[in-house]
Amino acid sequence: MSDETDSLSRGIDKQYLASPIKNPVDKYQLIPEFLKVRGLVKQHLDSFNYFVKTEINKIVRANNEIRSTRDPSIYLRYRDVRIGEPSMIYDGVTEKLSPQKCRLSSLTYAAPIYVTVDYTSTMRGKKQESTEKDVVIGRMPIMLRSCSCVLYGKDEEQLAKLGECPLDPGGYFVVNGTEKAMGMESDQEVVQMLGRDPRFSALLLPSIEECANLKVYTQHQALEFLESDKMLNVFSYFSGPVEKGARALSILRDILLANVPVHQHNFRKKCIYVAVMMRRMMEAILNKDTMDDKDYVGNKRLELSGQILSLLFEDLFKTMNAESKREFDASPSARYILYCIKKYNRITSELGRTLSTGNWDVKRFGMHKKGVTDVVARLSYIGTLGNMTKIKPQFEKSRKVSGPRALQPSQFGMLCPCDTPEGEACGLVKNLALMTHVTTDEDERPIISLCYYLGVEDLELLSAEELHVPSSYLIVLNGLMLGKHKSLQRFANAMRKLRRAGKIGEFVSIFVNKKQRCVYIASDGGRVCRPLVIADKGVSRIKELHMKELRDGVCDFNSFLKDGLIEYLDVNEENSLIALYEKEATPETTHIEIEPFTILGVCASLIPYPHHNQSPRNTYQCAMGSGQNATVAVMSYSGYDIEDAIVMNKSSLDRGFGRCIVMKKYTAICQKYDSCTSDRIIKPQRQGYEADRMQILDDDEIAAPGEIIRRHDIYINKESPIVTRWIPGTSPTVLPDTAYKPSRQTYQGTEGELAVVDRVALHSDENNNLSIKFMIRDTRRPEIGDKFSSRHGQKGVCGTIVQ
Amino acid sequence: MDGVSYQRFPRIKIREVKHDYMKFELRDTDSSIANALRRIMIAEVPTIAIDLVEIEVNSSVLNDEFISHRLGLIPLTSERAMSMRFSRDCDACDGDGQCEYCSVEFYLRVKCLSDQTLDVTSKDLLSSDHTVVPVDYSDGLDNATNKGIIIVKLRRGQELRLRAIARKGIGKDHAKWSPAATVTFMYEPEIYINEDMMESLTLEEKQELVDSSPTKVFAIDPENKQVIVVDPEAYTYDDEVLKKAEAMGKPGLVEIHAKEDSFIFTVETTGAVKASQLVLNAIEVLKQKLDAVRLSDDTVEADDQFGELGAHMRGG
Known part of the structure; x- marks a missing residue:
């Protein structure tokens, strides 16, 4: 602004006006703002929140009724489902849980799943409908910092009170006391017709010939042919109508291309879909250029914890209902079934088991995955964050192929080009870039009606001939063909305007594919997208005044989004013209990058001057999420520095360089046995030959916090009864001392290390046994053989420590 | 071995002395002596530092080892150190290191009772010996801002109570006993300017030569436009001027030699001992070390072997 007035006061200075803008708007500030609003694990939280808020309701609604086959008037219906507050029932009392409590006492941070159940009850022979609210069907592990978590929306002080680090990003689960993060799974999904091109008919000829040979001429004959053993024995479990031909028809209706709805036996849409598919296939045969690239990031979908959990939950919920139905057929009392549901604990146990082992087995959907969950790496803060953005592929790592491992140009800005492991999983395991967002599902219906308002002609109204006229474009929404539109650019612009105005979701993508004469609209979940600055004819919409407002805290990242200065583009739509810097923008430019380093x-963002490094160095550095920073002088020293070894100065180690504290948890359980006996903890011997090893025991028989613990020291002086089996006929009595054998636990640390008992916690475990946790702290000083690295993938071991 | 004496008479000229800083010239000796002196100042002049901590209560955020380590690194005034005993060879206390001859006791008892964060500093350490106290870094002018070395910060309700034993030690064993912050020496450079060759240079060339040195060693005399040496000690042996002279096609224009028997020392201490005292103590330690290798009187026969050197080592 001031520049403008200056130039006015100086009169018209042509040279000044012609010169390029000296200070393009510094958009750097947007990144911290973006991270403030979104955090780095928002994709996990969004996904889980979507599951808890929307998806779970859909699942329950879709399977909401159990009706007795014997008496169809008796039923049980789920009406409402919600996730409560994380809690556990302990001795019949509900106790609220905090994540820290779960970590310390090896619990699962889970919340009850409440449903409201309507059921038929019989009162004095009369059937009537009863309702029971808040029936717990199981416990759902809760993602930390999600909307169901107690940490949600808490400020720093409240978090500290709950024993939580304010900087912790959340986005993981606590199962049996261990932190489990669910990685992102990448999924390939290539969602992508016939004309009167003579080349096409040649390709179709063999199929038509085959039909003639098999004597299939009518629709009915075709259906019968499909039902013959040869074709449909795969669907033997299928339990649909049994009339001739109807079975094949219902398969065609419900299973084949299930994404295309069939209204009142109108198969037209499906027919067109199949036709378009065949045309694409034939085009691919004729012209290799039209093949879809399966490594193209735009054709991939990321599966996040919410989606994976919802599949598992759906399976468990259906299993529960199926089992309940079996019970129903045996005893026609809905009240009894309700009782069974309340008692049913497979949902809880399976969810917990699956999360803790990472083995995903959903038989209904034929899913067998391993390593879906990971223990959260807590070596350093950055390491933890890096762990949360990891993407794993679904297929086997052993595939010796280079295609999927190669760096894809479409990864630009979405997936980090540096951060991938070395070796086996190289290039397959990837990491999200700083500003990437993974979408969640969005309701299609408003978008469909909007498209029709904007002049999309319904497919039903079009003739087969019109399908391929070159003057109109096919509109496809999430793989579903909506219809055709005459004016491609007008339609796309209108849709984009609506998105920028916030009338449709910000993550909806509108992608124009001129080659295929299609407009793809996507609102499905799992797409990766990133924010970009919108440019009008190459002029950035973000001006200095906007940035000033941002710096002054008047507005935040979301208001930029709302004001239509910034929008999210997914990989497909990213094929617009994006300028890296404002100064490089041309009139054709539609978007400008926020900051190149995003x-x-x-992990890679932490490398200083990464663009000056040899590229593999950045990759090596990403594998090392290191901690302390140090200023160092480099020198060579008599052979102790060869092969990347490091010479260290003893004085600096004396002064505390590279010191680290390792915490280890040891558990002792006072087991209760069938024989009504239990382990006991006895007073330490103060005299005698073992007194030495029992020094650290307090008078309460447990090692005291602050005591230095050495190798072979006893940290709990426990005894177990010799006979633990229950002998029939005996009554529980106090056992004499001779009936116990010592089962003390000794510390097995390394000799010469200074370990200290940091904390001792007593609590009862899930079997109501007394469990004692010892946190043992060990301060370590760098020694020969320890690994150190710079921030440029230059790691080495300490070769010698110089006095 | 015909009676040549290698004895030299080193001289020290003090240029600048402050409490914890000293600059002096050491002349007429070898670099071996200069380096020995430097190394002794860093690693072998004894001081007193906290070596044993008994923690009674610690509810601060830092753990016991952490606080103990920080306590150890606090410099204590150590004028007494030279006359103290190492606790390992103390007769008075069987080497358990808790007697007045070899140790000093400290107490620290702090509890935060206010809502404000309380800084526990070296000033909270109470010494049993008024001569051995934490080094006071305040310049006496504004005590409000200078509160000593922070050990830990406490919030309301947190407490730290401990007893610490300080002992005599040397920097070789642990850096906390090192009285030196930095000790450096440099060879005094001798710079010759070949006046005749210099005459052949234009003023611009002279200026270029002057500017080629990264540090301000040369200047041009404003009166007679001659290149003069303003500060030979600013020279960092970087050879830049020599390279420049060669590039100008005038090798030998400037010649620089290191005087191998003159050293300029810069000594900075942690405040445990005064800088001047540190140098004296270092010389004392060096003498003691030499005494240890000095041949005993009954090996006078060694004179045959060592000649003049043997007599020298016996103090002759």
């Missing part, structure tokens, strides 16, 4: 992921 192409990197969390």
Whole structure:
């Protein structure tokens, strides 16, 4: 602004006006704002929140009724489902849980799943409908910092009170006391017709010939042919109508291309779909250029914890209902079934088991995955964040192929080009870039009606001939063909305007594919997208005044989004013209990058001057999420520095360089046995030959916090009864001392290390046994053989420590 | 071995002395002596530092080892150190290191009772010996801002109570006993300017030569436009001027030699001992070390072997 007035006061200075803008708007500030609003694990939270708020309701609604086959008037219906507050029932009392409590006492941070159940009850022979609210069907592990978590929306002080680090990003689960993060799974999904091209008919000829040979001429004959053993024995479990031909028809209706709805036996849409598919196939045969690239990031979908959990939950919920139905057929009392549901604990146990082992087995959907969950790496803060943005592929790692491992140009800005492991999983395991967002499902219905308002002609109204006229474009929404539109650019612009105005979701993508004469609209979940500055004829919409407002805290990242200065583009739509810097923008430019370094992921962003490094060095560095920073002088020293070894100065180690504290948890359980006996903890011997090893025991028989613990020291002086089996006929009595054998636990640390008992916690475990946790702290000083690294993938071991 | 004496008479000229800083010239000796002196100042002049901590209560955020380590690194005034005993060879206390001859006791008892964060500093350490106290870094002018070395910060309700034993030690064993912050020496450079060759240079060339040195060693005399040496000690042996002279096609224009028997020392201490005292103590330690290798009187026969050197080592 001031520049403008200056130039006015100086009169018209042509040279000044012609010169390029000296200070393009510094958009750097947007990144901290973006991270403030979104955090780095928002994709996990969004996904889980979507599951808890929307998806779970859909699942329950879709399977909401159990009706007795014997008496169809008796039923049980789920009406409402919600996730409560994380809690556990302990001795019949509900106790609220906090994540820290779960970590310390090896519990699962889970919340009850409440449903409201309507059921038929019989009162004095009369059937009537009863309702029971808040029936617990199981416990759902809760993602930390999600909307169901107690940490949600808490400020720093409240978090501290709950024993939580304010900087912890959340986005993981606590199962049996261990932190489990669910990685992102990448999924390939290539969602992508016939004309009177003579080349096409040649390709179709063999199929038509085959039909003639098999004597299939009518629709009915075709259906019968499909039902013959040869074709449909795969669907033997299928339990649909049994009339001739109807079975094949219902398969065609419900299973084949299930994404295309069939209204009142109108198969037209499906027919067109199949036709378009065949045309694409034939085009691919004729012209290799039209093949879809399966490594193209736009054709991939990321599966996040919410989606994975919802599949598992759906399976468990259906299993529960199926089992309840079996019970129903045996005893026609809905009240009894309700009782069974309340008692049913497979949902809880399976959810917990699956999360803790990472083995995903959903038989209904034929899913067998391993390593879906990971223990959260807590070596360093950055390491933890890096762990949360990891993407794993679904297929086997052993595939010796280079295609999927190669760096894809479409990864730009979405996936980090540096951060990938070395070796086996190289290039397959990836990491999200700084500003990437993974979408969640969005309701299609408003978008469909909007498209029709904007002049999309319904497919039903079009003739087969019109399908391929070159003057109109096919509109496809999430793989579903909506219809055709005459004016491609007008339609796309209108849709985009609506998105920028916030009338449709910000993550809806509108992608124009001129080659295929299609407009793809996507609102499905799992797409990766990133924010970009919108440019009008190459002029950035973000001006200095906007940035000033941002710096002054008047507005935040979301208001930029709302004001239509910034929008999210997914990989497909990213094929617009994006300028890296404002100064490079031309009139054709539609978008401008926010900051170039956002192409990197969390770990790679920590490398100073990564663009000056040899590229593999950045990759090596990403594998090392290191901690302390130090200023160092480099020197060579008599052979102790060869092969990347490091010479260290003893004085600096004396002064505390590279010191680290390792915490380890040891558990002792006072087991209760069938024989009504239990382990006991006895007073330490103060005299005698073992007194030495029992020094650290307090008078309460447990090692005291602050005591230095050495190798072979006893940290709990426990005894177990010799006979633990229950002998029939005996009554529980106090056992004499001779009936116990010592089962003390000794510390097995390394000799010469200074370990200290940091904390001792007593609590009862899930079997109501007394469990004692010892946190043992060990301060370590760098020694020969310890690994150190710079921030440029230059790691080495300490070769010698110089006095 | 015909009676040549290698004895030299080193001289020290003090240029600047402050409490914890000293600059002096050491002349007429070898670099071996200069380096020995430097190394002794860093690693072998004894001081007193906290070596044993008994923690009674610690509810601060830092753990016991952490606080103990920080306590150890606090410099204590150590004028007494030279006359103290190492606790390992103390007769008075069987080497358990808790007697007045070899140790000093400290107490620290702090509890935060206010809502404000309380800084526990070296000033909270109470010494049993008024001569051995934490080094006071306040310059006496504004005590409000200078509160000593922070050990830990406490919030309301947190408490730290401990007893600490300080002992005599040397920097070789642990850096906390090192009285030196930095000790450096440099060879005094001798710079010759070949006046005749210099005459052949234009003023611009002279200026270029002057500017080629990264540090301000040369200047041009404003009166007679001659290149003069303003500060030979600013020279960092970087050879830049020599390279420049060669590039100008005038090798030998400037010649620089290191005087191998003159050293300029810069000594900075942690405040445990005064800088001047540190140098004296270092010389004392060096003498003691030499005494240890000095041949005993009954090996006078060694004179045959060592000649003049043997007599020298016996103090002759």
